[in-house]
Amino acid sequence: MPTIGTTASTAPLARRNPVAKLAAALLFTVALLATLDPITPAIAIVIELAVLPLFGVRYAELVRRAWPLLVSALGIAVTLVLFAAERSGTMLLDWGPVAVTTGVLSTALALSLRLIAVALPGVLVFASTDPTDLADALIQNAKAPPRFAIGTLAAFRLVPLLGQEWQMISMARRARGVDSGRNPLAAVRVFGSTAFGLLVGAIRRGTRLATAMDARGFDAGTPRSNARRQHFGFADGLLVVGAVLLAGGALVVSVLLGTFRPLLG
Template structure:
């Protein structure tokens, strides 16, 4: 059976010193720039900076990076292939367009991977409720849902192995594999709904839906490092756009 999915760092990493809301603010800045830019230079510069932060998030080993990013890489390759195969451009322009879209997909999603790898979900929920005034019911409900994700991954593996032990296998028939996948997903969905209902009842019983203002035992503080982190993200985005303009590649999506 595969190792359980982790939604937080197993040990403190350098990037975890940055407050989660500061990381989220930096992610929003990068996201806005990437959504506007349609050239390969801007996402290329930002992606290089994001890759440089991987060791600070505790992802220095290639195996750890690949384990967390393989769905993202497959998605980027799929986006590139769709643009090359079904786009209106031909030849080198089609490949350039596909590569640009792939770069944008990776550059957009990688900050989220860095955030998840370096931030304890409990610390994130505390920061959201204290600094961004997010509803405690929403923040801690989302936290509880995130805590269930490793259980869903483990339950998926349990269902798959149990069916294989009973001789339920698709064999070499792709249609049978699709049906087996759909039935496994349905069984997982039913279990998730039941578990979510029990969790919602337990949280209501503990007063999460009482409407009373809740206090916070752990607290969350913004340090000078957090402000400099956001300023650095803004400066990096400005440098990426400047490099794109000076190279003549700048091409806004909405132009």
């Protein structure tokens, strides 16, 4: 599993304050939820891919990190095309039980693109942000409770361990002769049992970590100092404003093209 954060800290947007990057990502994605058309998220994806080098993230790295997102978007599109109840619009394909219309295709495409457009900003932010800087910025700039911020830091530090533990559980099961072979039903059963074992291990590790953190005074309630200062400057404010303007521009283009479909109303 890829690690959280990246070493490309010299990239222009990677150097920005973590709270500013979080705020920009949140405001950019909130605007995408205002419409149901496929044009707005498509424009948003183009913008996100265009600014990718500014975050110091390579396109190959983005694919490596976000491939489950692409699989999920494809699954949503296929499910809607096959099982949608409403078949409005012009018939494009009528092949037995499969009936694809322009309305169904537009809805499936819009939802898939929106999923990618909403998730990509989060991937960019966390791929270009050091977890320690994020925790420090949440405490200093967002005034988040230290218990929450330090817990968030601990969670990010433990995420890469899940991939390693999954491999260990799988190897241990194969060593004991638990293998699905080419049976798809057995593969689903083995996957479920492995996921359950991973969940149990994660809960145990989290409980031990919480106890250790409490024993070290992380929940003492006394004021804590910060070793590294996180400054929210003018450039950080420009990042937030720029995200709002880009999201608004995507919505304006959708309105001008006549494809805007408000979520409410």
